[in-house]
Amino acid sequence: MASSATAERRRQVFLIFLTGAAVLALEVLASRIMTPYFGVSLYIWASILSITLTFLAFGYYLGGHLTRRLAGPWLTTMFLLLPLGSAAAILLATAIFPSLFPALARFDLVFGSFVASTLLLAPPLICLSAMNPLLIALRAEGGRLGDGGAGQVFFTSTIGSVAGVVITAFVIIPNLTNFVAMLWLGVALCIAAAGVTLASAAPPPLHRRRLLAGAVLVAVCCLALLAFQERYLALATRTADRDARLALLGEYTSVFGNVKVVELSSASNRYPPIKVLLQDGTIQNRATPANSSLSMYTYVLDLLARGFAPESRSALVLGLGAGIVPRDMKRRGVEVTIVDINPGMVRAAVEHFDFVPEDFALRLADARTFVKDCPQRFDVIIVDLFQGDGTPDYLATKEFFGDLRRCLSPRGAVVMNAFFDPENREPNLRLLATVFESFKQLYYFHRPELNTFVVGLAARPPADVRFGLEDVPPALRGLVQRSLESGVTIRDVDLRGFPAFTDQQNLFSILAVEAQMGRRREIIEALPPRVLVN
Numbered sequence: 407m408a409s410s411a412t413a414e415r416r417r418q419v420f421l422i423f424l425t426g427a428a429v430l431a432l433e434v435l436a437s438r439i440m441t442p443y444f445g446v447s448l449y450i451w452a453s454i455l456s457i458t459l460t461f462l463a464f465g466y467y468l469g470g471h472l473t474r475r476l477a478g479p480w481l482t483t484m485f486l487l488l489p490l491g492s493a494a495a496i497l498l499a500t501a502i503f504p505s506l507f508p509a510l511a512r513f514d515l516v517f518g519s520f521v522a523s524t525l526l527l528a529p530p531l532i533c534l535s536a537m538n539p540l541l542i543a544l545r546a547e548g549g550r551l552g553d554g555g556a557g558q559v560f561f562t563s564t565i566g567s568v569a570g571v572v573i574t575a576f577v578i579i580p581n582l583t584n585f586v587a588m589l590w591l592g593v594a595l596c597i598a599a600a601g602v603t604l605a606s607a608a609p610p611p612l613h614r615r616r617l618l619a620g621a622v623l624v625a626v627c628c629l630a631l632l633a634f635q636e637r638y639l640a641l642a643t644r645t646a647d648r649d650a651r652l653a654l655l656g657e658y659t660s661v662f663g664n665v666k667v668v669e670l671s672s673a674s675n676r677y678p679p680i681k682v683l684l685q686d687g688t689i690q691n692r693a694t695p696a697n698s699s700l701s702m703y704t705y706v707l708d709l710l711a712r713g714f715a716p717e718s719r720s721a722l723v724l725g726l727g728a729g730i731v732p733r734d735m736k737r738r739g740v741e742v743t744i745v746d747i748n749p750g751m752v753r754a755a756v757e758h759f760d761f762v763p764e765d766f767a768l769r770l771a772d773a774r775t776f777v778k779d780c781p782q783r784f785d786v787i788i789v790d791l792f793q794g795d796g797t798p799d800y801l802a803t804k805e806f807f808g809d810l811r812r813c814l815s816p817r818g819a820v821v822m823n824a825f826f827d828p829e830n831r832e833p834n835l836r837l838l839a840t841v842f843e844s845f846k847q848l849y850y851f852h853r854p855e856l857n858t859f860v861v862g863l864a865a866r867p868p869a870d871v872r873f874g875l876e877d878v879p880p881a882l883r884g885l886v887q888r889s890l891e892s893g894v895t896i897r898d899v900d901l902r903g904f905p906a907f908t909d910q911q912n913l914f915s916i917l918a919v920e921a922q923m924g925r926r927r928e929i930i931e932a933l934p935p936r937v938l939v940n
Contacts (some may be wrong), residue, residue, distance in 0.1 A: 410607070417602045418485070419562050421632075424598045425489055425534045426622025431574040431591055432496070433458050436526040438664070441686025441810040442938040443507040444519040447919045453516070457523035460529065463533025465708070468775065472536065474541035482608035485540045486617050487598050493595040495529035498731035501631060505642040508935045517925050527907045536561055556800070580660050583940040585635060589628045596625035608621045636765045639730040643935035651823050652934050655681065655758055658750030663793065664940050665750040669695075669756045669838040682756060683728045687929060687938050688792065690730040690751075697760045699730045702885040703790075703823055703857045705878045709890065710851070712738075713871045714819040714861055718785030722813060724773040725790035726751050729761030732788075734877075736765055743767040745776045770789055774806055780813035787814060789822040796825035796922045802845045802907045807862070811844040812865045820845065826858040828919035832904070838896055840906040848896040856889050 437454050445624050450869040476484055502525065510518030542556045600621035602826040603614055606879050631638060651671045663686045671679035680700055692700040699705065708731055711718065718740060722733045726746035735742050744766050746752060752768070755761035769776060773791055787810060800806070809817045810820055822841070826834045838860065842848050845862025851857045878886050907914050930938075 409806055414606060414608065414782035415545065417605055417850075418544065419558070420573060421486075421489065421598055422537060422541055422559060423562050423566035423569075425492070425595070426563035427570030427573065428489075428492070428565040428591060428595060429462070429531060429534050429563075430570035431578070431587075432527060432530055434571060434574045434579070435584055435587055435591070436523065438579065438686075439503060439526065439588070439940075440519060440522055442664075442940075443511040443926075443930065444515050444522065447515075447922050447926075448915060448921060449516045450519045452525075453519040453523045457520065457527050461524075461528040461531040462535045464528075464903055465532040466539060466909075468532060468537030469536035473539050479608055479610050479613065481540060481544055482606065482766065483524040483613040483617065485537060485544065486603050486606070486609065487620070487868065488537050488540070488619045489893050490617065490624055492530040493592040493599075493621075493628070495533065495623060495837075496592040497596070497628050497631070499526050499529075500585060500592075501638075501642075504585075504639055504935065504939045507830050508643075508930060508938065511926070511930045515926060570735055575661055582660055583657065583664070585639070585940055586632060588921045589632050592628040594792070596621040596628070598729040600625075636934070639802045639939055640934060643939065650934060652936055656754055657787055659940075660748055660750040662748040662750070665748065665754050666940075667754050668937055670934075681758060682937075683759070684933075684937065685748070685751065686793075687933070689933075690792070691730060691759075691927070692727060693730070693759060695921055696729075696732070698879065699728070700879075700882070701881050702889065703859075704730050704734075705882060706851070706857065706859055707788055707790065707821055707823060708888050709873045709875075709878075709886070710821045710859060710861055711735070711819065713873050714821070714849075714863060714867060715786040715817070716868055716872075718818070718878065720782070720784045720785045720815075721788065722777075722784040722898040723788045723790070724777075725788075725792070726755055726761075726768075727790060729755040730759065731790070732766060732889050733761065740786075741767075745769045745771055745773050747772050774801060774809075777806070777809040777813050780809070781811075783815040783818070784813055785815050785818045787818070789820060792823075792825070796918055796925070797914075799907070799912050800909070802837055802840060802914045803912055804840050804908050807841050807844040811862075811864065817863075817865050819864070820860075820862040822862075824858045824860045825918065825921070826852060829920055829924075830917070830920065833917035833921070835901060835904040836907060836917070837914070839901040839904045842896060842898070842901055843906050846898075849893050850896050851889055851893045853892050855886055856885060857899050859889070861893075893918055 440450065465531055472484055507522055510521055538559050541559050600618055603609065603617045609617065651673055652667040655669055655706035656667040666684045668682050669679055670682060679695055681693045681695060694700060721735050721740050721742045723742055723744045728746050732742045732744050747770065749770055757762060814820060822838065838850060841860055841862050847867060849861040873890050875883050875887060
């Protein structure tokens with residue numbers, strides 16, 4: 407009898423370990439599900455973290471309340487029922503979010519992110535966290551532990567959460583899309599609850615049968631949604647534009663973001679098909695089916711590099727994208743080193759944009775780490791680093807640009823595709839002040855409706871800076887010309903009163919938050935809802 411009770415306790419503790427893992431897996435997956443819709447600003451992370459903690463607290467309170475109402479077999483039955491409730495909530499949220507989140511994002515990003523976090527996290531977290539007080543009550547009924555087993559329960563749950571983070575980050579995310587991962591998480595909870603139910607002698611036979619039936623029902627629904635996900639997502643995300651056609655050409659998951667390649671076309675041939683490269687819902691590049699760039703920024707980056715470093719023989723490109731900029735530089739005889747942290751981006755460029763890795767020195771690394779230990783000096787450096795809705799703040803500091811300066815040859819140029827706020831001068835001027843710390847010859851190219859570019863020189867500019875537009879497609883020539891004609895020289899007097907961002911004091915992400923959210927709103931309006939799933 408004693409050995410049977412011991413085995414029962416071990417099974418219950420094992421279930422608490424698994425549900426603890428599910429709690430943190432849910433939080434990580436929820437953040438990745440929400441990113442394409444709401445971005446990665448501080449406001450969005452505040453919503454995720456506050457909702458997580460709030461409903462964990464509600465769950466603990468609910469569990470305590472249930473322990474005062476239930477006893478004996480009913481306590482065990484409720485303990486085994488809660489993971490099934492969590493799985494059902496995960497199933498429902500996964501089915502709803504593809505159609506609901508675009509509408510929430512269009513209404514208001516901050517309010518929408520709180521509602522979205524609540525949908526994804528509140529019901530399953532309440533169920534899972536309520537299990538801890540229930541298990542403590544079950545352990546206390548045996549009268550063996552002075553603290554009712556609370557220490558062991560919370561220790562086990564927390565260690566399970568650690569395991570959940572590690573497994574989600576290093577196993578689930580690199581191999582499964584968010585939609586699929588959520589459904590498999592629901593299946594796993596059903597299997598765990600059913601397994602403990604079958605082995606347990608505590609629930610009455612009627613309770614056991616109903617628990618097993620519920621586990622089978624929820625698991626089957628999750629598996630059905632997995633099996634028919636493409637049909638379901640096409641139905642859930644259809645738009646009023648019947649003429650639009652979307653084909654998913656490739657999807658690449660990694661811990662550094664979800665990369666997609668989609669083809670957008672018109673059923674009535676109103677416009678030619680285009681290929682779009684996206685990372686976490688943000689457009690990285692657009693190209694024709696023959697892989698000619700349709701994004702003006704690729705031509706401006708290349709022309710600025712050619713104009714300010716006309717005799718360059720070596721180049722460092724930070725941020726691969728579709729690989730079009732380094733490909734065009736290679737065709738002119740420039741030896742190009744590319745640094746990108748996301749292996750999914752490399753696969754997308756190879757499989758869909760004619761990128762040939764063997765033609766370049768390709769490094770899978772963080773840009774900040776690479777330039778800190780720069781292996782050589784380059785004649786030109788292209789900085790095209792975006793994550794989420796803008797440039798990561800640790801790549802916008804005086805120290806980073808100081809490392810770039812040391813990577814540059816004596817007459818070299820740094821050309822940067824920059825994130826600027828069209829409504830707020832302070833973050834723009836502070837970023838320019840940050841670059842100016844290392845590059846006293848600084849140029850700024852900006853039109854409100856176009857990308858912003860910054861050029862920093864290690865020495866004086868060439869005597870005659872020319873930009874030949876003959877390689878630019880006619881449809882983009884006007885945009886490219888307007889961008890290049892907008893250039894102005896930045897002087898020390900222009901930046902007085904605007905301190906540089908540093909590693910010790912970096913407010914870039916805070917000052918840029920409104921602009922980042924504005925950019926995310928534009929993305930939501932421009933892209934079909936199906937593109938944003940995962």
